[in-house]
Amino acid sequence: MTFRSLQTDGSANCGNLGNPIEFMRPQFALLVAVASVLSLSFAAPALEAADVITLKNGDRLTGEIDKIAGGFLHLDADYGDNVFIIEWDQIETMETETSFLVETSEGDRMTGSLSIEAPGSVTVEDAASEAVVQQDTLVWARPFDETFWSRLSFNVDFGASVTKANSTRTGSIGARAVYQAEDWQADVLLDSSATLVSTVDPARRTNLNLGWKRLIKSQWFGNLGSSFQQSDEQQLALRSTLAPGIGRYLTRTSRSYLFFVGGGQWTNEDFQDDGLPRSNSAEAWGAVEYNRFDVGDLSFLFRLTAAPSLTQSGRIRIDAISDVKWDLPRDLYFNIRITDTFDSSPPNEASRNDYTFTTGIGWEL
Numbered sequence: 001m002t003f004r005s006l007q008t009d010g011s012a013n014c015g016n017l018g019n020p021i022e023f024m025r026p027q028f029a030l031l032v033a034v035a036s037v038l039s040l041s042f043a044a045p046a047l048e049a050a051d052v053i054t055l056k057n058g059d060r061l062t063g064e065i066d067k068i069a070g071g072f073l074h075l076d077a078d079y080g081d082n083v084f085i086i087e088w089d090q091i092e093t094m095e096t097e098t099s100f101l102v103e104t105s106e107g108d109r110m111t112g113s114l115s116i117e118a119p120g121s122v123t124v125e126d127a128a129s130e131a132v133v134q135q136d137t138l139v140w141a142r143p144f145d146e147t148f149w150s151r152l153s154f155n156v157d158f159g160a161s162v163t164k165a166n167s168t169r170t171g172s173i174g175a176r177a178v179y180q181a182e183d184w185q186a187d188v189l190l191d192s193s194a195t196l197v198s199t200v201d202p203a204r205r206t207n208l209n210l211g212w213k214r215l216i217k218s219q220w221f222g223n224l225g226s227s228f229q230q231s232d233e234q235q236l237a238l239r240s241t242l243a244p245g246i247g248r249y250l251t252r253t254s255r256s257y258l259f260f261v262g263g264g265q266w267t268n269e270d271f272q273d274d275g276l277p278r279s280n281s282a283e284a285w286g287a288v289e290y291n292r293f294d295v296g297d298l299s300f301l302f303r304l305t306a307a308p309s310l311t312q313s314g315r316i317r318i319d320a321i322s323d324v325k326w327d328l329p330r331d332l333y334f335n336i337r338i339t340d341t342f343d344s345s346p347p348n349e350a351s352r353n354d355y356t357f358t359t360g361i362g363w364e365l
Helices: 020-024 026-043
Strands: 003-007 051-055 060-069 072-077 082-087 091-095 100-104 109-116 121-125 130-134 138-143 152-163 168-180 184-197 204-217 220-231 236-252 256-271 279-295 298-308 316-327 332-343 353-364
Touching: 051 072, 060 082, 109 130, 152 332, 168 353, 220 256, 236 279
Parallel strands: none
Antiparallel strands: 003 082, 051 060, 051 091, 060 072, 060 138, 072 082, 091 109, 100 109, 100 138, 109 121, 121 130, 152 168, 152 353, 168 184, 184 204, 204 220, 220 236, 236 256, 256 279, 279 298, 298 316, 316 332, 332 353
């Protein structure tokens, strides 16, 4: 049985500030991310609850459940500064005063307090309803009430690299915020890197993605996404897309998920070469995403998106991201991220591929 205790202490230069791409400069993004983290850490209200857990070996613990995810329950104990990480299937009984948002492997979401009276069955109960789900079908649960902060999760990471051959120093930042409701979620994802010091031409690359997902029925969901991309390597001042679609989970458990999603999108491109006209195109798009989490302290994410053009013959764009995260104490983590953007018809004989390899240290709320 796994039973761990952790000790805790209580963009492109477009010539003017009015251009939207100015706000995606890595320096500005870093300040925003740090300010957001600080404001979240001070503004988030503390939960007051007395959750009681009895393990199959007879141990009895009380405190506040931070989350249930990846096959583990995270409990902030009442005594000392201890956070216990307990295997979910080792819990014999449980009573909570906290209200939780729960998702099952069948795709159902519900809210209410949690209790386990008989091994293998979890009762989710609120003022109006009661539901019983199998313990091994519970994918995740997190504290949930009417406040904005209880529905928000956030993480930010940053890193740097130095290349001796050409005295190049590169900085990177990544951040993600997810807001969860009972039947929908919204997320913001930022991934940016820039050459800070170099004897060769500097290079910047920024991706900002906004997404909204609405659960439809069982494993199906509606999706609306918008993205903004800048790349010196591909001479791209700004590419913006609006992409509605529909998707389905192929598998979803407490340790992994796999889904596909696709639809149509409208793309607008503005190039760094003033001699190139702005481009507009209609595209089909499809994506597949796989996430394997809490393999010990590791999690793995892979996403591949393809967008063949419907109005520019023979053109296809492909985006890929691979992310490995290693959880550290005090909500810190170390990550390795590889991204690649491919364009079969880039402007002005620019590079078809723009890829990054970054490592960083991050913090999640």
